[in-house]
Amino acid sequence: MASSETTRPGAVSPLGNADTDEIDLVAVQTYWQLVRRRFFRNKTAVIGLVLLSILIFSAIFFPWIGGDAWHMTNLSKGPNDPISITAPLGYDNLGINIFFRLMKALQTSLIIGFSAVLIIAVVGTTFGSISGYAGGWVDNLMMRIVDVVLSLPGFFLILMLVAFIGSVVAPMFVIIIAIGITGWTTAARLVRAEFLRLRESDFVQAAKALGASDSRIIIRHMVPSAMAPVLVAATLGIADAVSTEAALSFLGYGIRPPDASLGNMLTGAQDYFYRHPLWILYPGITLILVVLAASFLGDGLRDALDPRQKLEA
């Protein structure tokens, strides 16, 4: 349609436009298509994703088919029994099936890791978005609170929390909450930084000009755009949370037997280090795999989500 034939005033659409359409026919890749391509070109990222998927699947599937096997002692079995298809890692000194116990421990660790990270993401995003959106003295005050929390030695704070309320609340929840309330600061800072940028952006201004309320602008227009760095921080945070849990349990402040966690399996295996060195390797290697998988995935996501990074041809 040429514009000459459509200059009638009041016409519904005076300017249908062939040129624009042609331009648009050039294949455009959406942001997420680019992200996907960048992600799947990155070998370590893919390894991280596959590994973490396998670990999550195992942590759900094996404890489910194993039933009670992870804590059932069986006095007719022992460390010297040969490994079998039902006990691929053999039995420990109490006759507990090590494989199923390991899978249960993995489950515990992953639950703690993901829950703590969920708290970190939710608290951090809420805090950071309010701080960044409000600006001024509110922002200043909130960021000083972040500084205070950051200046606390996190691990010892967690130790104290566990020691004080660990007897009343289930240890797993204590650990989740403790990691959550010490770890949200990074996410808060990331979200705040994004919000400071987004607040000045034209589309937020446009949303305001359309009569959108503050809460609507924050939740609908700003949070989705600020999520990329939080996603990266959360993925990397899983590795942190899992190893923190292991450290706590190893020191005896975390999950205690008969409950299974990677940390207390390490503690338990210490006593048998000379006779059964493999026992310490099972939870140790599993822990390393979880941390590696989460780190690979997090790094891969960071590279893939960065819109400034061009796709090398």
Added chain:
Amino acid sequence: MTETRGSNEALLEVKDLRTHFATADGLVKAVDGVSLRIRPGKTLGVVGESGCGKSITALSIMRLIERPGRVVSGSISFDGQDLIALPEDEMRDVRGNQISMIFQEPMTSLNPVYTCGDQIAEAVSRHSNVSKRAAMDRAVDMLSQVGIPDPKRRATEHPHQLSGGMRQRVMIAMALSTNPELLIADEPTTALDVTIQAQILELMKALREKNGMAIMLITHDLGVVAEMSDDVSVMYAGKIVEASDAITVFDKAHHPYTRGLLASIPRMGVKRERLEVIEGVVPNPLNLPKGCLFKRRCPYAMPICDNPPPLREVTPGHVSRCWLAPDGGKPELGEAPSAAEAEAAAKTLTVANP
């Protein structure tokens, strides 16, 4: 002040608006005593260089001025209500509903994470109680009204899948989806190339006729103003320097700044060695000259210009903030009023012409 052709009722009347920014370096009077009047269904062009306060005026009308800026004084009456006194939640109902705004940068004014249809539908459902489906239908309808081919498909696409011109159309569709009485267009075509500019202007004209809305068109492009406007206000350093209907401003510009702007438009067929320019730059808002703000760049500058000139009527309906005589000639030097007299004159004249 610009009661020219009929219709005395103003849709929007801004009186003596002052918006100041308290910066670390000092007080910036971005808008300093601006009065505007927009008639229903008509287009007011607001012209001026970058930084003269055009956009701040628009944002003040929308009450979207952010810290450290503040509307210090003035009144903005829209449809009989004073926007300055309106509580924030009622103001939100005005924004996007009765007054819509489109921005300069179509590339970044749309949220990249939602589809175009979603964003228009959001504006619709924000201001009327309709189902999601009805809002979406309205969005598709609006997209077709602004001349986007295959609106159903376009509604499901994200902003980055559209070209700049298409995005500006989406912005217009969004702004008009609520049938506003006033559309504030802040340099709507600046970021677009010339052919698309013409299309967008044509579209805005057509939609204005169809919906009977008024437009406040902010631009630094006099060609755009000539094309679109019924009335014109020229701004310089936070003040209106000349205002009248468009024809008068283009044919009988009085203020040297307006004349300079008009002279600097390249003309086809007129052979000139160099393009006319207005010498100098806009004065530093932190350090404004005393008296006339334009005097340092003005070829007609005279001793009297050390006193701030009032906005006074040159011919009925045509005001100019300049000491030059209404016919454009210099006032007789010998008769130039003294500073005190000038100030007194300024006062009475300002009162006479709000």
